[in-house]
Amino acid sequence: MDNKYKILVIDNDKDSVNLIKEYLTDVDFELFIDYTGLKAIEIAKIIDLDLILMNNVLPKTDVYEICKRIKSNDLFASLPIIFIISEQELFDKSYSYSIGVSDYILKPIEKQELIKKITTYITISSLKKQLNQKNKHYNEDNYKQTHDLMRANEYLKSINRELIEKTIQLKHTESRILNAIIQTQEEERTRFAKDIHDGIGPILSIVKNNIEWLNSPNTHTDKEFILNTSLESINIALKTLKEISNNLSPHILENIGLISALNTFIENIIVKEKIKINLENNLTNRLSKDFEINLYRILIECLNNSLKYSKADKININIIKNRQDLLIEYYDNGIGFDYKVKTFNKGMGLINIENRVKVMKGKIIIKTSHGKGFYLSIII
Helix, strand or coil: CCCCEEEEEECCCHHHHHHHHHHHCCCCEEEEEECCCCCHHHHHHHCCCCEEEEECCECCECHHHHHHHHHHCCCCCCCCEEEEECCHHHCCHHHHHHCCCCEEEECCCCHHHHHHHHHHHHHHHHHHHHHHHHHHHHHHHHHHHHHHHHHHHHHHHHHHHHHHHHHHHHHHHHHHHHHHHHHHHHHHHHHHHHHHHHHHHHHHHHHHHHHHHHHCCCCCCCHHHHHHHHHHHHHHHHHHHHHHHHHHCCCHHHHHHHHHHHHHHHHHHHHHCCCEEEEEECCCCCCCHHHHHHHHHHHHHHHHHHHHHHCCCEEEEEEEECCCCEEEEEEECCCCCCHHHHHHCCCHHHHHHHHHHHHCCCEEEEEECCCCCEEEEEEC
16 A cells, blocks of 8 residues: 555545546555645645645635645645646636646546546656655765865865975974084084194193203203103193094094993093082993994083083983883983973074984983973983
8 A cells, every 4th residue: 555656636526536536446546535625735744645636626715725835835846736627717727837737637537548647747756756866865975075075175285284384394494403513513613623722732832932942042941851841741732632532533432432431521521520420321232333422422412511501510321221222311400491492492402412312213301491400311
């Protein structure tokens, strides 16, 4: 029963209704009867109708108004309506078509014509429903695809923005690295010139004066004393040159290794500065040459910064080798600094340290703030 096409018959003529029932008995239709037309809308809301057969003249009922009400409802807009014409002179064909009537049948009703027109318009209506359903699915799919494309487009835009930002950051980082390299080179040249001027210059001046005294015919100074003094000055100059050379390129690392080189540097500091420096390590073997140079430069940078700026009186350095990692910890109890502010305007020292850690594929952690010292850890 549920698979049958559902037809609402609106006609006050019971003989006509019975005739329609007789004609459609053997056809796959289910009929619903309304003798007044007053219940047409309510029936249509309850039952999923496929077609309406309606007498064009009903007592006390405006059939055109019923048609307009049915067609004005979106649920029934495509529902076929066929008029049964009992009084042709009252049938306004043009107006009927304009308000949505699909077709008409003249009385007396012929069976074949009735079945043919009902079948034709139900088929057309069914095809329209299928088309509307496909359009609905298409629109839904199209909306979803459009929405997905919009989301994908927004995602691509966000990725593009991130790429632009990262490119800008990379260029800024490259610029800072280049500036760090240039500044470091200039600082090294300045320090080298100062070491030569302050360390070697006075010693060579002494030797020069001693030689001039020896050549002077009026000198009464003991020549042996002058020669010994000159020789001592030359030895000091050679030692000073060796120290300067080690600062430029720590050849001491190749000879005695990282720990001994650091201890030598620390001993030279302790002689000049009132500061306690404690170096602890558990290394049993030498590290690779590149690792030793980078770690030496990093720790020397930290020590120099602590001596220049921190006002610390205690420094602890730990170098611990585990099965998988190498841990380097550096701490001074100095005045510290605001690292959040420093992050936006990093000094060349910090940049150099970070770049060396990156070269070793390590991770760096820096903790510091005003009055709380400086802590650095590196895991490689």
